Amino acid sequence: MNKIMIDKHDIESDDFANSAENLKTSGKYLLGIVAADERVLNSKFSVRYFFGGTEGIEEYCVKTDESFRSISKICPAAKMYEREIYDLFGLLPEGHPDLRPLMLYPENWDSSVHPLRKDYNGVIPEMKKYGGYKFKEVLGEGIFNVLVGPVHAGIIEPGHFRFSLAGEPVLQLEIRHFWKHRGIEKVCEGKDFKETLDIISKISGDNGVNIAISYLEAAESILNIEITERAKYIRVILAELERMWNYVRDVAWIFMDIGFALPAQNLFGLQEELMRLNKNLSGHRFLFNSLTVGGVNLDLDSAKLKAIEETLKKVENIIKDSEEFILSSSSVLDRLEFTGKINKKTAEELSLCGISARASELPRDTRAEFPYLIYGRLNLKPYILDGGDVFARTALRIKEIYLSKKIISDLSSNLPEGNIAVSFESKPEAYNYAVGNSETSRGNAFFYIMADDKGKIFRLKYIDPSFRIWPSIQYGVLGNIIADFPLINKSLNLSYAGNDM
């Protein structure tokens, strides 16, 4: 089993905070912070810090009663996680620079109620105003603010953006998210591993397969299930098909937002074909319910493999055209180059992942860094570019569409024989935990799961790539004109659903 090995350390909060600087300078980056109420086990809460690096994943576990030392000032990527922990568990990150509520809005939630504590009695506070939310202010002569959302002018998810401008350039952007906070982590508690799979597949529907793969990496490791080779191949094929239609859509939106309708519509048409292919393969346009604990729910026979091959040919043609459209048009390049630049330093400080990291010169791709399924055998090297701008992110997507196409073709023609799913009786050991990783079209999807003594979910934490990347857009827009914001936003194409959870 290619279970991810984690190097684990128990540490005191003070010691950890003091050594965080060293961790950072040694080239490790924050993958996520996971808190849990483990008072039934050892009368403590735990705060686990996961770091990624060239030597794999490291875990630092701090036990606490009610507070822990914030590392946000050393490691800005920790900021959002610590605010989240303060909201949901009421554990105080001492020294945190900004403890405004995150997902539990004071406009409708009593801040003394922390729903992820195990002693939360399930009583939902009455729907009324308990307090307000203070936005940052930019003051000065000639400064004006543009407030956008939460409900936007298109078919987009809700989020609130506040731009402060002086003349044309953006001086500051502040984002308020979590409008769609659905409390999914809590919903999963007490559910079995199969029920949970259905729920987590709907965290962010357009990345359902890749997110489910990450979940299954963790779940199957706790349950000690080894899936068949054939199932692994099929999972990877489905994962790459999902990545492909996401990328095709993302590039289409780039063209759309610069007003270049022809290539945009070609690509939207291609997205439709890919979704129809999904339906042909699985009965569902988003491949919902294609995976199961222990394998996959669908087999790929020769007719289906042929359908894949035919669609892939179209992909190649249309993507080639799009590449031409970008490279041969100076007005397209003019809009994309140097727009929405996120420099390498910012990307590092915020622990970015996915395309957003790779476009800013960081070689982060879970498929290569912490390989899972059969990715380790493919010897992938993350593609990187150094522009950090809209162009770099778009160009990388196009490059990676070819890569996905190659992976799918290679695997389809070498599909091993065997069953697509294994049955299992196993029950997880009480309070055992595991983590899972996968690379979605947005970046690293990270799961932490601990089982309870009945074999159900005790604690589930999911970290969406969007949760890590959203803060970076606040840097990417600085000095740009507000009219370029939609373009910059689309070039990152982050999920609100995954972020808000």
Add this chain to the structure above:
Amino acid sequence: MFLKKLLFKNKTQDIAPESGTGSVLIKGDELKRSVDKVFGRSLFVRLVDSGSCNACETELSALSNPYYDLERFGVKFVASPKHADVLIVTGCLTRNMLNPLLKTYENIPSPKFVITAGDCTETGGPFKDSYSVCGPVSKYLNAVIHVKGCPPEPEAVVSAFLKFMDIVKASAAC
């Protein structure tokens, strides 16, 4: 006036997912004829996502791709609720989205209609038991049509608009 009458009809009609029978074009032409007549050639729609997984919105966006191109039938997604005739709602309705949803609804000039799309709007979907969900949407808004599906496929949404026009026409006749 007949549009107003409809507002007080407190019954939601369900549109079930179809198995791809009947082409989009045939439905679309019919839809266009109705929209031309009743709404003076333009049915304006505003979307609010009240807490979805985003697959529902992805399918609503797909309605603009060359395979469906909903706008050619006179149905257009608009930026401002003040321009809209219809509010489409997706998602399980989170506590945080209740206010923005109701405010958007308030800002649509009467007569106005609500269509709910996706199973989440009806049942809360997988998120129904959550502390942060206050839906389903029907607790707060009366929908004329509910489009089933997780998510509803684009063609089911086209059918829903057709059905919607039938209801509007029927109430015009009585």
